[in-house]
Amino acid sequence: MNLVLIGMPGSGKSTVGKILSRMLCMPLVDTDAMVEAAAGETIPELFAREGEAAFRDRETAAARQAAELDNTVIATGGGIILQPENMAALSATGLIFFRDRALEDILGEDHMGRPLVGKDPDKLRILYTQRIELYQKYAQYTISHTKTAEEAAARIAALYREACQP
Template sequence: MKNLVLIGMPGSGKSSLGRLLADRLGMKFADTDQMIEAAEGKTISEIFAQKGEECFRDLESYWIAEAAGAENTIIATGGGAILREENRRTLRENGVVFFIDRPPELILKSADLSDRPLLAEDWERIYRLYDQRIGLYLACADCRVLNVGTPEQAAERIYSFYKEGGEPK
């Protein structure tokens, strides 16, 4: 099976949905942020604070390429993974890409953003990031999945599209 890639804003539900889908589809699961943290022995916030965003983005590109090189894998990416063209290309070439679109107001209500380096100090920044990134998410995705209900409901929409070979976008 082709890889299934989840992109979207921090707190949009990519990791939770990825785990649900991996179980349901019998696929492996890879979370690129968790891969980075395991390899570095530091949290994403610590990497940002100690090495800066550019170093983190370099690590992210490396681990995206590693995850994308696998087969039969659900890949959950970090919210900024789509900022680099090389990442967008790698993800599209190696999987079916789903944009998990959760409105910023719902992310603020439901997600713990305290460990998100770009949002920890200014949660309202999520609106600006969403506006800046929405075009990249849409351009990269084969399918947009609005995540406004339960994780199970969003996972079912992805599962149906993926299993039935639905039309992109």
């Protein structure tokens, strides 16, 4: 059973994923890194050259590929929830954990490498408003009120172990 992390850009999915990978002795894949590897360029470059729709197609391919793995921590891009087929594939082979980090905490960080956010905090607020219901809809577990990635990972690891016990 895979462990899938969803959440807003900047919510710490990649960081929490690395910690979980070590804690649970499971490999880690990151769908954004998979997209970049397949495209041979960064996500900002891909957005600039091909646009968001092409990126989303590549993201769906990465979601399907990640869903075929087993016993793997999967950190996803913030927009993975926008395509129902992504979440259908990922939830078929994994437990979905939503890192519900406070928007105020996310706003205080650098988002220059995120093409849909950049330097404009209002864009992040808009994304949050557009996506929060989807994160809640797809999450089997919501991890809120954690101040550190380590605290979030410990909570997720405990829930994952409990869910996977025979």
